[in-house]
Amino acid sequence: MSKAIYPGSFDPVTNGHVNIIERAARIFDGVVVAVATNSQKTGMFDVGERMEMLKACVGSVPGVEVDSFEGLLVDYARRREATIVIRGLRAVSDFEYEFQMAHMNHQLHPMLETVFMVTGTTEFYISSQLVKEVARLGGSVDELVPAFVRAELKRKIDG
Amino acid sequence: MSKAIYPGSFDPVTNGHVNIIERAARIFDGVVVAVATNSQKTGMFDVGERMEMLKACVGSVPGVEVDSFEGLLVDYARRREATIVIRGLRAVSDFEYEFQMAHMNHQLHPMLETVFMVTGTTEFYISSQLVKEVARLGGSVDELVPAFVRAELKRKIDG
Amino acid sequence: MSKAIYPGSFDPVTNGHVNIIERAARIFDGVVVAVATNSQKTGMFDVGERMEMLKACVGSVPGVEVDSFEGLLVDYARRREATIVIRGLRAVSDFEYEFQMAHMNHQLHPMLETVFMVTGTTEFYISSQLVKEVARLGGSVDELVPAFVRAELKRKIDG
Amino acid sequence: MSKAIYPGSFDPVTNGHVNIIERAARIFDGVVVAVATNSQKTGMFDVGERMEMLKACVGSVPGVEVDSFEGLLVDYARRREATIVIRGLRAVSDFEYEFQMAHMNHQLHPMLETVFMVTGTTEFYISSQLVKEVARLGGSVDELVPAFVRAELKRKIDG
Amino acid sequence: MSKAIYPGSFDPVTNGHVNIIERAARIFDGVVVAVATNSQKTGMFDVGERMEMLKACVGSVPGVEVDSFEGLLVDYARRREATIVIRGLRAVSDFEYEFQMAHMNHQLHPMLETVFMVTGTTEFYISSQLVKEVARLGGSVDELVPAFVRAELKRKIDG
Amino acid sequence: MSKAIYPGSFDPVTNGHVNIIERAARIFDGVVVAVATNSQKTGMFDVGERMEMLKACVGSVPGVEVDSFEGLLVDYARRREATIVIRGLRAVSDFEYEFQMAHMNHQLHPMLETVFMVTGTTEFYISSQLVKEVARLGGSVDELVPAFVRAELKRKIDG
Numbered sequence: 001m002s003k004a005i006y007p008g009s010f011d012p013v014t015n016g017h018v019n020i021i022e023r024a025a026r027i028f029d030g031v032v033v034a035v036a037t038n039s040q041k042t043g044m045f046d047v048g049e050r051m052e053m054l055k056a057c058v059g060s061v062p063g064v065e066v067d068s069f070e071g072l073l074v075d076y077a078r079r080r081e082a083t084i085v086i087r088g089l090r091a092v093s094d095f096e097y098e099f100q101m102a103h104m105n106h107q108l109h110p111m112l113e114t115v116f117m118v119t120g121t122t123e124f125y126i127s128s129q130l131v132k133e134v135a136r137l138g139g140s141v142d143e144l145v146p147a148f149v150r151a152e153l154k155r156k157i158d159g
Numbered sequence: 160m161s162k163a164i165y166p167g168s169f170d171p172v173t174n175g176h177v178n179i180i181e182r183a184a185r186i187f188d189g190v191v192v193a194v195a196t197n198s199q200k201t202g203m204f205d206v207g208e209r210m211e212m213l214k215a216c217v218g219s220v221p222g223v224e225v226d227s228f229e230g231l232l233v234d235y236a237r238r239r240e241a242t243i244v245i246r247g248l249r250a251v252s253d254f255e256y257e258f259q260m261a262h263m264n265h266q267l268h269p270m271l272e273t274v275f276m277v278t279g280t281t282e283f284y285i286s287s288q289l290v291k292e293v294a295r296l297g298g299s300v301d302e303l304v305p306a307f308v309r310a311e312l313k314r315k316i317d318g
Numbered sequence: 319m320s321k322a323i324y325p326g327s328f329d330p331v332t333n334g335h336v337n338i339i340e341r342a343a344r345i346f347d348g349v350v351v352a353v354a355t356n357s358q359k360t361g362m363f364d365v366g367e368r369m370e371m372l373k374a375c376v377g378s379v380p381g382v383e384v385d386s387f388e389g390l391l392v393d394y395a396r397r398r399e400a401t402i403v404i405r406g407l408r409a410v411s412d413f414e415y416e417f418q419m420a421h422m423n424h425q426l427h428p429m430l431e432t433v434f435m436v437t438g439t440t441e442f443y444i445s446s447q448l449v450k451e452v453a454r455l456g457g458s459v460d461e462l463v464p465a466f467v468r469a470e471l472k473r474k475i476d477g
Numbered sequence: 478m479s480k481a482i483y484p485g486s487f488d489p490v491t492n493g494h495v496n497i498i499e500r501a502a503r504i505f506d507g508v509v510v511a512v513a514t515n516s517q518k519t520g521m522f523d524v525g526e527r528m529e530m531l532k533a534c535v536g537s538v539p540g541v542e543v544d545s546f547e548g549l550l551v552d553y554a555r556r557r558e559a560t561i562v563i564r565g566l567r568a569v570s571d572f573e574y575e576f577q578m579a580h581m582n583h584q585l586h587p588m589l590e591t592v593f594m595v596t597g598t599t600e601f602y603i604s605s606q607l608v609k610e611v612a613r614l615g616g617s618v619d620e621l622v623p624a625f626v627r628a629e630l631k632r633k634i635d636g
Numbered sequence: 637m638s639k640a641i642y643p644g645s646f647d648p649v650t651n652g653h654v655n656i657i658e659r660a661a662r663i664f665d666g667v668v669v670a671v672a673t674n675s676q677k678t679g680m681f682d683v684g685e686r687m688e689m690l691k692a693c694v695g696s697v698p699g700v701e702v703d704s705f706e707g708l709l710v711d712y713a714r715r716r717e718a719t720i721v722i723r724g725l726r727a728v729s730d731f732e733y734e735f736q737m738a739h740m741n742h743q744l745h746p747m748l749e750t751v752f753m754v755t756g757t758t759e760f761y762i763s764s765q766l767v768k769e770v771a772r773l774g775g776s777v778d779e780l781v782p783a784f785v786r787a788e789l790k791r792k793i794d795g
Numbered sequence: 796m797s798k799a800i801y802p803g804s805f806d807p808v809t810n811g812h813v814n815i816i817e818r819a820a821r822i823f824d825g826v827v828v829a830v831a832t833n834s835q836k837t838g839m840f841d842v843g844e845r846m847e848m849l850k851a852c853v854g855s856v857p858g859v860e861v862d863s864f865e866g867l868l869v870d871y872a873r874r875r876e877a878t879i880v881i882r883g884l885r886a887v888s889d890f891e892y893e894f895q896m897a898h899m900n901h902q903l904h905p906m907l908e909t910v911f912m913v914t915g916t917t918e919f920y921i922s923s924q925l926v927k928e929v930a931r932l933g934g935s936v937d938e939l940v941p942a943f944v945r946a947e948l949k950r951k952i953d954g
Binding site: 638731753 | 823894909
């Protein structure tokens with residue numbers, strides 16, 4: 001049984017994340033999409049809203065579960081008995097940070113393996129940050145996020 | 160059943176490869192280490208020798224099988240009914256080429272997923288090319304390759 | 319008629335920007351240097367001051383106009399009937415972000431083309447951020463910004 | 478009149494090249510697609526074949542001309558009275574080499590400006606080299622090159 | 637007499653820094669480890685605490701001195717009559733920023749040379765930022781920082 | 796006494812190399828510029844010619860010696876009782892390879908330290924390879940190499 005965790009902020013989930021989750025679910029027996037709760041960083045959406053959006057977008061994908069966690073990823077992985085961490089890669093700058101984190105996590109938990117997947121060609125330029133900027137400035141995010149997230153962004157910004 | 164292929168030249172297998180193979184074998188149900196047979200490129204070792212070295216070094220790791228293939232990786236993956244390709248990443252320059260290959264293979268075989276693993280901290284500077292250069296110039300490769308490969312390198316170079 | 323927009327913060331304009339603007343003006347029929355007004359980010363200079371400095375430094379270059387805009391760049395480009403966006407590249411890290419933005423803008427406005435120019439060899443290490451740091455710490459910015467900007471920096475910091 | 482040169486090997490032209498050429502033709506008054514004739518490097522196709530394929534694929538795009546040149550690009554640009562060089566960027570490694578070449582060409586011909594355009598999202602993983610490898614190994618290049626080139630590749634390889 | 641400055645935030649000093657300092661001390665006649673005092677950025681530790689930790693960890697290495705400075709590094713180097721700046725490199729993203737800084741400092745002080753050293757293979761993924769994150773979330777930093785720093789981190793966080 | 800080796804192909808020496816050598820000579824007590832003799836790779840100039848050019852260009856810089864070596868750099872460093880290797884960095888792609896080599900050399904000879912220096916702003920786009928290409932195609936290399944090398948290139952190419 002290969003159980004994998006796909007951690008992230010998901011503030012909000014984008015088409016790039018959905019692409020990774022759907023493909024990861026075909027590879028691993030179980031994929032836990034885990035919203036990292038970082039008390040220092042406030043997002044546009046709170047953790048409950050992020051989980052709700054994730055459930056709406058990928059909750060029905062077989063083998064996928066949505067959860068949240070506090071503290072170190074390696075400790076969460078131990079509690080969930082997961083042995084794999086999935087990270088999406090879009091660019092070289094992603095890669096450097098991810099490289100560093102993978103080694104740090106390996107040092108803290110030698111049996112936890114990090115695997116990387118590359119985002120699809122039509123999603124690789126999408127980031128949650130960019131999605132929020134475009135939405136705030138009144139641009140269309142139709143090609144960037146699922147319909148459910150689009151509505152939530154609209155609700156939050158028109159607020 | 161998640162069957163993964165770890166393709167490469169393995170001319171010769173290094174400690175970096177062994178590190179990836181052992182960790183991949185813990186994640187996936189089966190790992191096929193597949194020597195790519197490229198008639199245009201001649202290596203230091205022929206395909207038979209490369210497979211022999213791989214078998215000596217990782218043949219007894221549970222779930223690991225050593226094989227070779229000709230032609231496109233995607234066609235080999237279809238024949239072997241593997242849905243995952245494993246690639247090791249050491250550096251940014253690796254990443255760019257691998258990124259390109261992952262997208263190309265995805266275009267040729269949309270159900271084949273490429274996952275990347277980063278080499279361990281003590282192996283990341285090792286490449287087959289560098290190993291051969293050091294060995295040819297009389298340097299010690301004790302920390303770079305398994306003992307079996309060390310002997311084969313010596314045999315080949317002292318010839 | 320090829321009309322191009324060169325958007326940026328220009329807080330303040332540096333010799334690197336001036337180099338790009340002068341060269342862009344030789345290539346395109348018209349170049350609109352456009353200060354991006356981002357209400358969330360406060361700079362050292364306000365938008366009026368930035369435009370004043372730009373006018374003093376490049377206002378007399380044939381074909382160059384100084385302007386400012388709010389909201390999405392693609393919407394501003396539509397209003398100005400510009401079909402080209404110019405971006406300066408200094409380094410790999412620039413490139414990654416610019417790559418992402420170029421694709422995002424292409425998705426939002428498929429007829430808007432982004433072209434990149436590389437900063438001159440003697441300006442490539444200059445950024446507005448670094449200029450402000452050096453000036454604040456009492457270093458000489460004589461080689462980094464036009465004389466007009468030098469005076470404005472002095473006025474602002476000694477102010 | 479802004480006349481631009483898009484130099485390259487085009488061995489053979491790919492969908493990525495076609496994407497750049499069509500977009501460049503919308504920006505500049507004239508675009509000369511110029512096959513670099515390098516006597517030291519032999520390709521799969523000779524210069525005549527490469528030009529024939531280019532003419533078949535982009536010859537009817539308004540403002541586009543297909544040509545070839547020997548010697549330094551800067552000298553060819555002077556002869557053609559072109560003031561702009563267009564280069565496509567796909568990745569960081571491209572960028573570094575291109576950066577170096579742009580500065581070298583600027584040193585040799587200060588009035589010649591290099592502008593970079595990024596390949597479209599669905600073409601960025603395509604290179605002539607990869608196309609030839611896939612074709613040689615019997616893979617489908619339908620999504621990678623225009624139909625005319627596909628036929629030429631088939632003829633050359635089955636040949 | 638080659639006197640070198642190794643400037644940094646050291647908030648706190650890590651095993652990566654210690655590795656660079658010990659190796660630099662073997663190359664240069666004197667190494668001044670200099671805590672940069674930036675009034676705009678508050679760290680976890682104040683400058684006095686950072687210096688105390690540095691003294692405890694590297695104070696007894698022959699040729700090493702611990703100091704702090706305000707203002708421009710180039711001015712501090714002049715005051716200390718140092719002609720060399722040492723910077724540690726871990727990754728490509730480090731490199732770009734360092735490249736820019738080295739050229740800026742060279743422009744401000746042409747006789748000051750920047751030399752780069754690469755962090756050891758077992759320390760290259762360690763940064764002060766990551767150390768603080770791990771410590772705050774209750775993870776073990778035993779392999780990341782000297783014992784003295786470990787105790788200080790515990791004291792600061794348990795507060 | 797800090798003795799440093801600056802190894803390279805120097806086929807031929809460029810203004811970029813000269814810039815590094817002159818600056819290194821100010822930092823270290825002695826700098827051995829060492830032409831790497833690689834029997835597998837033939838250059839434009841033979842080892843004797845490369846040394847002659849180096850002597851003409853940097854032979855009179857105080858503390859600089861020109862030499863050549865065969866075999867592993869670490870063995871040569873031991874014979875010369877040098878503890879430092881100097882490498883010039885121009886770009887990210889340089890950096891990656893150099894990073895790998897620095898770690899490999901550290902593994903083979905733990906007391907040998909590699910330090911990196913960045914090429915000056917007006918030389919960073921110059922490489923021996925590019926110099927030869929430009930010279931072969933009849934371009935001016937006046938700004939790229941010392942006058943002595945210019946004459947040698949002319950002699951060799953017109954030869």
